Amino acid sequence: MSNQNRHSEACIFCRILEGKEEGTFIYRGNKVSAILDIHPLFEGHTLIIPNEHFVDITDVDEDVLSEVIKVAKIVSDMMIKNLHAEGVNVMHSTGRPAGQTIFHFHVHVLPRRTGDDTEFEKWWFARSHKASREELDSLAGRMLL
Numbered sequence: 001m002s003n004q005n006r007h008s009e010a011c012i013f014c015r016i017l018e019g020k021e022e023g024t025f026i027y028r029g030n031k032v033s034a035i036l037d038i039h040p041l042f043e044g045h046t047l048i049i050p051n052e053h054f055v056d057i058t059d060v061d062e063d064v065l066s067e068v069i070k071v072a073k074i075v076s077d078m079m080i081k082n083l084h085a086e087g088v089n090v091m092h093s094t095g096r097p098a099g100q101t102i103f104h105f106h107v108h109v110l111p112r113r114t115g116d117d118t119e120f121e122k123w124w125f126a127r128s129h130k131a132s133r134e135e136l137d138s139l140a141g142r143m144l145l
């Protein structure tokens with residue numbers, strides 16, 4: 001299958017993959033590539049992107065998604081070994097309300113080090129609450145797969 005089956009000339013990632021825009025690649029595979037984010041949250045912030053244009057997680061082929069996650073693991077291992085990261089966040093956004101700004105499926109791999117940004121974790125714990133058993137059971141009724 002050609003890597004050009006799904007392509008969008010209007011898409012910055014497709015143009016980077018084609019070499020029409022600059023990008024810093026740390027990996028180029030048959031299905032998936034890894035580039036450094038131009039707006040890094042942390043030094044080494046990497047994006048795993050399919051070589052073909054998929055909009056989001058609802059659009060991406062399962063075999064491509066599997067490859068994205070495989071590469072996210074390899075990149076994570078590399079960050080711990082080469083960048084002395086002590087942990088990683090693997091993050092993805094689908095849709096504008098979730099913060100997606102580039103509509104070519106991608107997964108962020110963020111190398112983390114102790115104390116590098118305590119605000120994120122503070123926000124997480126402030127935003128979340130301990131759900132009741134009833135709340136979870138009721139919700140699960142609408143979410144069973």
Ligand SMILES: [Zn+2]
Pocket residue numbers: 007008011012013014015052053054103104
């Ligand atoms: Zn694209």
